[in-house]
Amino acid sequence: xxVLTQPPSVSGAPGQRVTISCTGSSSNIGAGYxxxxxxxxxxxxxxxxxxxxSTRPSGVPDRFSGSKSGTSASLAITxxxxxxxxxxxxxxxxxxxxxxxxxxxxxxxxxx
Amino acid sequence: EVQLVESxxxxxxxxxxxxxxxxxxxxxxxxxxxxxxxxxxGKGLEWVSGLNWNGGGAVYADSVKGRFTISRDNAKNSLFLxxxxxxxxxxxxxxxxxxxxxxxxxxxxxxxxxxxxxSS
Numbered sequence: 001x002x003v004l005t006q007p008p009s010v011s012g013a014p015g016q017r018v019t020i021s022c023t024g025s026s027s028n029i030g031a032g033y034x035x036x037x038x039x040x041x042x043x044x045x046x047x048x049x050x051x052x053x054s055t056r057p058s059g060v061p062d063r064f065s066g067s068k069s070g071t072s073a074s075l076a077i078t079x080x081x082x083x084x085x086x087x088x089x090x091x092x093x094x095x096x097x098x099x100x101x102x103x104x105x106x107x108x109x110x111x112x
Numbered sequence: 113e114v115q116l117v118e119s120x121x122x123x124x125x126x127x128x129x130x131x132x133x134x135x136x137x138x139x140x141x142x143x144x145x146x147x148x149x150x151x152x153x154g155k156g157l158e159w160v161s162g163l164n165w166n167g168g169g170a171v172y173a174d175s176v177k178g179r180f181t182i183s184r185d186n187a188k189n190s191l192f193l194x195x196x197x198x199x200x201x202x203x204x205x206x207x208x209x210x211x212x213x214x215x216x217x218x219x220x221x222x223x224x225x226x227x228x229x230x231s232s
Contacts, residue, residue, distance in 0.1 A: 034214070034218070036218040038157070040157075044224075045225055046149075046219070048218055048221075048222075051220070052215075052216070087156075089156065091157075092213075093213065093215070098171075098174065099174055099177075100171070101159045101162060102159065103156060103157040103159060106157070
């Protein structure tokens with residue numbers, strides 16, 4: 001069981017806005033460690049989507065945005081498109097674990 | 113163009129060994145920490161092991177500690193994962209990724225993965 005909890009699934013119609021939460025604790029997100037987000041399209045390797053809570057790498061559409069509040073982080077997708085249907089994972093560092101780099105439980109985004 | 117290409121996966125019996133390789137190109141390999149991440153069929157991502165730019169600071173997930181060894185050869189731009197005493201629960205696609213996942217160094221590039229199947 002991961003220390004970063006995400007909803008198993010979220011869904012929305014094309015054009016809508018969806019958000020994915022990543023709930024942590026005072027030993028990871030709440031301690032100020034960066035949160036990164038990855039997108040995994042079906043049958044492909046993960047791809048970096050957001051790093052440092054809210055920075056998009058070159059080439060990532062500005063429909064994707066990230067934020068942090070307290071011990072949680074969120075990924076928002078505005079103007080949802082069919083090509084956004086994928087699994088999304090948050091990732092951070094936890095200072096209580098011997099293996100400190102942790103992924104969230106993952107969220108499947110379905111475009112209705 | 114940054115490229116990471118894994119190889120070495122396959123089918124192995126429980127208790128067996130495999131050595132995974134990751135060939136890097138398109139960047140100065142010795143400047144970056146590198147990481148192995150795995151994904152069991154139909155499951156989420158699991159961080160496995162990471163290594164500093166100079167081959168030091170190896171860290172392992174509890175699930176593989178004592179059985180897996182990460183290493184690198186900066187002269188050959190390569191990352192390795194020696195997997196011993198394999199178990200059925202090690203069955204997964206194994207990805208190498210650039211970075212360590214910490215502040216400022218996300219996993220910004222990933223390989224395509226290599227599948228390891230542990231089965232009798």
